[in-house]
Amino acid sequence: MKLITGNDLKTGAVTWWTGDGWSIHIEDAADAGDEAEAIATREEAARRVNVPYVIEAEAGPDGAPRPAHIKERVRALGPTVRVDLTLKPDDPTAAQKVI
């Protein structure tokens, strides 16, 4: 599947295209399929998100999208060395799932 990601203009937070907007949770990300590049270009022009780009992903064990590259998996979670700063501060196994 193809996901679109970027960083929110105001906060810099990692953000994912949901099909009709943006979410900081990768679980909300939509498969943009063949339209991905066109959507990214359109959203960049709208200047809400910094430099949106398309990445490859697959469905993970829990059904949520799992980016193919480790860099995007770290982006989706937060720093693996500070679980308290991630989007899943209550899940002590979250960092291991990224690797």
Place this chain on the structure above:
Amino acid sequence: MYAYDQYDQAMVDARVAEFRDQCERRLAGKLSEDQFKPLRLMNGLYLQLHAYMLRVAIPYGTLNGGQMRVLADIAEKYDRGYGHFTTRQNIQYNWIKLEDAADILADLAKVEMHAIQTSGNCIRNISSDHFAGAAADEVADPRPYAELLRQWSSFHPEFSYLPRKFKICVIASENDRAAMRLHDIGIRIVERDGELGAQFYVGGGMGRTPMIAPLIRDFVPLDQLVTYSEACLRVYNRYGRRDNKYKARIKILVHELGAEEYTRQVEEEFAHLLDQGVEPPLAELERIKGYFRDPDMPDAGQEADRSDPDFAVWLDHNTHAHKMPGYVSAIVSLKPVGGIPGDATAAQMRVLADLAERYSFDELRIMHTQNVVLPHVRKADLYALWQALNEAGMGTPNADLMGDIIACPGLDYCSLANARSIPIAQRISQRFAANGKEAALGELKLKISGCINACGHHHAGHIGILGVDRKGTENYQLLLGGSEAEDTSLAKITGPGFDELGIVDAVETAADVYLRERTEGERFLDTYRRIGMAPFKEALYD
């Protein structure tokens, strides 16, 4: 410490106002990211993996308690309660919002700080010896010269768009504690026949093509320091490559021209510049020197009481000889066992500010090794200082030992990284704390970078680790034999890389080879230089 005059303050305030306007236009959608990016980078604002990152300059690593307290306030008010001290003696905040950026710069300006020229292809923050002004072995305090160069290089119109970024280091001791020869220009203040002058080393650096800077001028009179620097920059600005960013640093130009030809061109330019009025009047240098006078340090006369054995260990590892009797410089470790190298919480920064005011004449230094120095501490105060540091989690007695690891932010924070650095540092630190070998190993400088850009100085580690991306998986190369001290050398790769657990075992294997092979008084680096790579490779790969 240097204090801003009206011109310094006006320039910094004007830059804050200008950047506030630029941020507002970006947030209103009037600027695209392509238009805004060079503007934010000129103010130290990067976009990293998880958020905007702000890099704040700490000139030659020197700051006072009030400034440290503002750094703590920023961490708490605008970030997530901590900051990261870097190998360039700066501080970075990892969770900045664009809408707060101008307010942060305004807060910094109130205490004479900024983020100007902490990014971009310009002359960056000038680094120096973290013991400057305190060390017993220096011929002069190098900081007035660093400050003079800071003023010359700030907003220098000719050098705002160099082929690539440019890093200058100034030291004044035979002992190099600042990786001087691994800078674009390394300047060593020396004394010859009773006169001070500057040695110029040009064309060093780490990154993907590490090089040790050759000496191009043995003695530049200090009343020609700025003019000679300008000549070095002019030749680079004219002939440095702009067609390939990987070949754009001055080290490539010096290497391709040859040091002799580069020097000839610099000397020609220097001769041309000498009567052009580039050099500031000597009165300006004297004015600057006035800010760096030694504090009044009466001989306290009292040695530290070593009866507490834990304190004695800290004393042996974390203090450095001072030029004044009865004083030392104290090294505050930001490397607790299993911690994140260089990170400090807002609470810890406030403790450092308090301790600087109470015990070190209101001075602090940031080390390129990501630790902090209290430069002027009475020996009689050391026990109380150590107790306070311990209470705040900053009393680990590991300066220059295995646990004192330099590590870049790596893939946990950095958008350029290929692999994580911090977890490797944490595991190695925990391994050597558990196996009890750290003390036996003695001085051993371990440095980890998460990519070829080498922010973690892996080329210069007695043991270096470089994280690479191997088909989407983190892989770690092991290097041996580097040094960033006065015996500068570049580390060599041992062979095939290791996975994230294997690299920790590999470091222990290399350490065990050293323990087996060393002779009396040899450091790890000395043993490696004597026996070579072969015994290490045999242990690692056979």
